[in-house]
Amino acid sequence: MELNKTTDGLVIPAADSKIPEGPVAEKWTNYKAHQKLVNPANKRRLDVIVVGTGLAGASAASTLAEMGFNVLNFCIQDSPRRAHSIAAQGGINAAKNYQNDGDSVYRLFYDTVKGGDYRAREANVYRLAEVSNNIIDQCVAQGVPFAREYGGLLANRSFGGAQVSRTFYAKGQTGQQLLLGAYSSLNRQIELGKVKSFNRYEMHDVVMVDGRARGIIAKNLVTGKFERFAAHAVVLATGGYGNTYFLSTNAMGCNCSAAIAAYRKGAYFANPAFVQIHPTCIPVHGDQQSKLTLMSESLRNDGRIWVPKNIEDAKKLQAGTIKGSDIPEEDRDYYLERRYPAFGNLVPRDVASRAAKERCDKGFGVNNTGLAVFLDFSDAINRLGIDQVRQRYGNLFDMYEEITDVNPGEFACNKNGVDYYNPMMIFPAIHYTMGGLWVDYELQTSITGLFAIGECNFSDHGANRLGASALMQGLADGYFVLPYTIQNYLSDQITVPRFSTDTPEFEEAEKACIEHEKALLAIQGNRSVDSIHKELGHIMWEYVGMGRTKEGLELALSKLKELRKEFETNLYVPGTQEGMNNELDKAFRLNDFITMGELIAYDALNRNESCGGHFREEYQTEEGEAKRDDEHFFYVSCWDYAGNDNAAPTLIKEPLHYEAIKVQTRNYKS
Amino acid sequence: MATINVKLKIWRQAGPKETGHFETYDVTTDTDTSFLETLDILNEQLVQKKQEPVAFDSDCREGICGMCSLYINGHPHGPATGATTCQLYMRRFNEGETITVEPWRSAAFPVIKDLIVDRNAFDKIQQAGGYVSFNCGGAQDANDLPISKIKADMAMDAATCIGCGACVAACKNGSAMLFVSAKVSQFALLPQGQVERARRARRMVKKMDELGFGNCTNTGACAAECPKNISLSNIARLNREFIKAKCSD
Numbered sequence: 001m002e003l004n005k006t007t008d009g010l011v012i013p014a015a016d017s018k019i020p021e022g023p024v025a026e027k028w029t030n031y032k033a034h035q036k037l038v039n040p041a042n043k044r045r046l047d048v049i050v051v052g053t054g055l056a057g058a059s060a061a062s063t064l065a066e067m068g069f070n071v072l073n074f075c076i077q078d079s080p081r082r083a084h085s086i087a088a089q090g091g092i093n094a095a096k097n098y099q100n101d102g103d104s105v106y107r108l109f110y111d112t113v114k115g116g117d118y119r120a121r122e123a124n125v126y127r128l129a130e131v132s133n134n135i136i137d138q139c140v141a142q143g144v145p146f147a148r149e150y151g152g153l154l155a156n157r158s159f160g161g162a163q164v165s166r167t168f169y170a171k172g173q174t175g176q177q178l179l180l181g182a183y184s185s186l187n188r189q190i191e192l193g194k195v196k197s198f199n200r201y202e203m204h205d206v207v208m209v210d211g212r213a214r215g216i217i218a219k220n221l222v223t224g225k226f227e228r229f230a231a232h233a234v235v236l237a238t239g240g241y242g243n244t245y246f247l248s249t250n251a252m253g254c255n256c257s258a259a260i261a262a263y264r265k266g267a268y269f270a271n272p273a274f275v276q277i278h279p280t281c282i283p284v285h286g287d288q289q290s291k292l293t294l295m296s297e298s299l300r301n302d303g304r305i306w307v308p309k310n311i312e313d314a315k316k317l318q319a320g321t322i323k324g325s326d327i328p329e330e331d332r333d334y335y336l337e338r339r340y341p342a343f344g345n346l347v348p349r350d351v352a353s354r355a356a357k358e359r360c361d362k363g364f365g366v367n368n369t370g371l372a373v374f375l376d377f378s379d380a381i382n383r384l385g386i387d388q389v390r391q392r393y394g395n396l397f398d399m400y401e402e403i404t405d406v407n408p409g410e411f412a413c414n415k416n417g418v419d420y421y422n423p424m425m426i427f428p429a430i431h432y433t434m435g436g437l438w439v440d441y442e443l444q445t446s447i448t449g450l451f452a453i454g455e456c457n458f459s460d461h462g463a464n465r466l467g468a469s470a471l472m473q474g475l476a477d478g479y480f481v482l483p484y485t486i487q488n489y490l491s492d493q494i495t496v497p498r499f500s501t502d503t504p505e506f507e508e509a510e511k512a513c514i515e516h517e518k519a520l521l522a523i524q525g526n527r528s529v530d531s532i533h534k535e536l537g538h539i540m541w542e543y544v545g546m547g548r549t550k551e552g553l554e555l556a557l558s559k560l561k562e563l564r565k566e567f568e569t570n571l572y573v574p575g576t577q578e579g580m581n582n583e584l585d586k587a588f589r590l591n592d593f594i595t596m597g598e599l600i601a602y603d604a605l606n607r608n609e610s611c612g613g614h615f616r617e618e619y620q621t622e623e624g625e626a627k628r629d630d631e632h633f634f635y636v637s638c639w640d641y642a643g644n645d646n647a648a649p650t651l652i653k654e655p656l657h658y659e660a661i662k663v664q665t666r667n668y669k670s
Numbered sequence: 671m672a673t674i675n676v677k678l679k680i681w682r683q684a685g686p687k688e689t690g691h692f693e694t695y696d697v698t699t700d701t702d703t704s705f706l707e708t709l710d711i712l713n714e715q716l717v718q719k720k721q722e723p724v725a726f727d728s729d730c731r732e733g734i735c736g737m738c739s740l741y742i743n744g745h746p747h748g749p750a751t752g753a754t755t756c757q758l759y760m761r762r763f764n765e766g767e768t769i770t771v772e773p774w775r776s777a778a779f780p781v782i783k784d785l786i787v788d789r790n791a792f793d794k795i796q797q798a799g800g801y802v803s804f805n806c807g808g809a810q811d812a813n814d815l816p817i818s819k820i821k822a823d824m825a826m827d828a829a830t831c832i833g834c835g836a837c838v839a840a841c842k843n844g845s846a847m848l849f850v851s852a853k854v855s856q857f858a859l860l861p862q863g864q865v866e867r868a869r870r871a872r873r874m875v876k877k878m879d880e881l882g883f884g885n886c887t888n889t890g891a892c893a894a895e896c897p898k899n900i901s902l903s904n905i906a907r908l909n910r911e912f913i914k915a916k917c918s919d
Contacts, residue, residue: 062806063806066805077729077735077737078727078789078790079736079789079790079793079833081736081793081796081833082729082735083735084730084735087730087734087735096813134807137809137811137812138806138807140809140862141802141804141808141809141810141862142801142802143802143860143862143863145822145825145826145829145856147822148817148818148822152817152818153816154813170826171826173830176830180829184796184800185801185804187793187796187800187801188797190793190797191797191798197793251729251730251735252729252730252731253729285671285702286671286700286702288700288703288707288711289707290704290706291732293731293732294732398752399732399733399757402753402759403757403759405702480806528713528717530710531714572717572720574716574717575722579685579783580725580782580786582723582725583717
């Protein structure tokens with residue numbers, strides 16, 4: 001990519017974002033009408049590697065195979081069905097307007113752009129809203145058992161950042177059902193021989209031939225051997241980088257190594273500082289904790305968030321001398337309803353998380369660590385009865401009880417004629433990453449032939465993702481966008497024969513992977529992978545978490561340098577390269593998490609504004625709201641690898657252009 | 671929150687062809703710590719002593735991905751009912767207790783290492799027919815297909831299967847009937863599944879038999895141990911579906 005050198009630094013030329021001509025509502029239609037296609041006979045001759053089997057990966061792999069391409073599909077788990085999309089609870093958005101509450105493609109588009117604090121690429125978001133309806137049709141056709149009304153039609157519920165009910169759901173297991181739907185389509189293609197499935201394989205590197213992505217080196221996690229795979233195009237659907245923080249709602253195996261491998265090969269990494277901190281997670285309870293558990297945002301439909309009005313009550317709660325249910329209605333501060341009357345408990349996630357932090361920072365936290373707020377269902381139970389509330393959230397109540405030993409549906413006491421039930425305790429936690437590999441409108445990265453879809457790319461959620469939009473984006477990319485746009489690239493590849501992997505490029509790449517593992521094993525220091533990863537997590541949460549400052553970020557960068565040194569000199573990895581070695585695999589991933597941590601910190605330090613999930617304490621209003629700076633930061637920050645992990649990456653900007661939406665200050669108050 | 675000391679008697683097996691054996695380890699943990707986090711603590715101790723940590727599968731750690739397994743004190747996913755191993759907390763155990771931890775034991779799930787088994791056979795059964803043959807792109811509007819809420823909820827209950835393999839591990843015959851019946855039931859209950867209904871039942875059962883799973887003798891251990899409470903009535907439905915399919919041959 002030839003960059004423009006301007007007084008404002010390096011800038012991606014507008015043409016390279018490949019946004020189609022025309023009004024925003026017609027761009028996707030125009031694109032599909034004029035894009036190049038590949039005929040059926042040629043599709044049979046083209047191979048595509050899809051790394052990952054979550055919603056984006058599984059849907060892309062199955063759809064490409066249905067079209068006639070040959071697909072090689074990889075996952076690190078023992079089955080494609082276990083990708084972390086499976087854990088999504090609440091639902092998936094679509095602009096069906098089945099509830100007749102004023103929804104439309106435009107409104108979903110507008111809510112998503114506004115929710116993302118005006119840092120998403122407008123054309124991509126419109127396309128997302130446009131195909132959202134097709135996703136629901138597709139999933140129902142597959143046999144996904146969405147929740148229904150007694151009349152047999154689909155049910156909806158509300159999510160944060162919206163004033164309509166547009167979220168489709170399957171109990172509290174929507175991600176599971178959508179993923180199993182995609183997995184079923186994938187299975188059909190595996191049976192038909194169009195998809196070759198490689199389970200317990202981990203991608204270690206992208207192989208470049210003549211400046212294009214032409215394959216990958218993947219490790220067979222059972223035998224420990226590296227294997228070479230070639231294809232006409234490579235698609236990464238490898239998820240986000242939330243586990244950089246060690247504690248997050250991500251699964252244990254979620255990692256950013258595939259994306260970082262692409263970054264080291266020249267793919268730009270966009271907006272890494274945009275990390276989503278989810279407001280409703282079960283609070284941290286101790287040093288041995290391995291992950292944080294999310295309580296679905298859907299709970300905010302009926303749950304009310306509060307802390308005590310009086311600091312004395314908070315102190316008693318922290319000391320454990322009283323319980324939440326001992327505090328009567330008039331002494332409770334429903335701070336979201338107080339600060340944001342128009343959206344109340346359903347403000348977007350970044351706003352709800354920051355408001356919780358603000359109350360806890362002022363000393364109003366409600367547990368022994370002072371880092372928790374209440375989510376209370378007393379009102380809903382009194383209004384609807386426990387049975388109906390349990391029908392909506394029963395599995396979440398059970399999950400909460402199993403972890404904390406407290407049943408949130410249990411009657412606690414009656415005060416002045418009002419029944420009070422045990423509230424849940426919640427606190428924000430790292431959940432999702434809006435940043436990711438930079439992609440153009442076709443979802444191609446800055447490496448020719450390398451595509452990124454789902455959470456792995458950056459384009460649709462701006463600085464903050466709305467609830468129930470991750471499932472929508474993963475499936476939009478995989479079912480309806482990539483299978484079209486990749487053909488525009490593959491149409492040029494029809495005369496390229498299948499590749500041999502017996503080339504110097506593959507040999508060199510494989511050798512580098514083997515040598516890298518050897519080096520990790522040879523350190524023979526004293527610290528386990530997890531102990532260094534936990535330290536990384538502490539640095540990230542403390543200085544690159546919910547509240548960031550210039551000084552803190554500079555300190556984080558110097559601490560991360562020291563941590564890298566510790567990793568390189570004092571790591572201990574047991575075992576050998578032969579056979580299964582989980583510790584070695586974790587060490588490989590941790591090396592990339594450290595690089596990722598630095599990327600997040602560099603980006604956060606550069607962005608001298610507060611927007612969405614990125615909150616710089618220097619940039620806030622008197623009321624404590626985020627203060628954006630559109631004059632200086634109305635761009636996507638793309639980071640270009642400097643050639644080695646110790647050097648700072650180069651900033652490249654993609655200016656944002658909004659045509660259909662007027663950029664304004666977010667307001668959830670009125 | 672209270673400290674608790676336990677003895678973990680764990681199956682160690684270096685590789686698929688190696689002979690396995692039990693080893694016992696003392697671990698100090700906490701009642702609010704999960705069972706898998708206790709294994710993490712043990713592994714940290716082993717690494718500190720420069721020994722090989724215990725290999726076990728786990729991923730989401732919130733009971734939905736189906737990656738974790740473990741036969742704990744004679745029960746798949748341990749003593750809790752309706753929960754996976756990752757949702758098991760140490761408050762379930764007593765001070766000083768010896769906890770026996772084994773991999774799934776089934777001919778169709780060979781051990782890869784320590785507590786990790788190969789469950790690829792489950793994918794193969796799904797590939798034989800666990801889908802609606804439908805290509806992306808041609809769907810009608812979702813609300814053009816009304817489905818009774820009762821049927822949809824029953825289909826959902828069957829579809830919650832996480833494919834962990836506890837049913838097979840619990841079964842004295844190593845049968846996969848509960849797993850197969852969950853998928854066959856989901857589609858038998860929904861209009862989308864009707865066209866391939868007979869073919870699906872026939873093919874999935876045939877594949878299950880081919881892969882070395884045992885026969886069902888209606889003992890019900892599978893449903894009793896299922897972390898997602900998949901009902902035994904699904905097996906009855908699978909039997910009906912299979913017989914109907916055979917009659918239509």
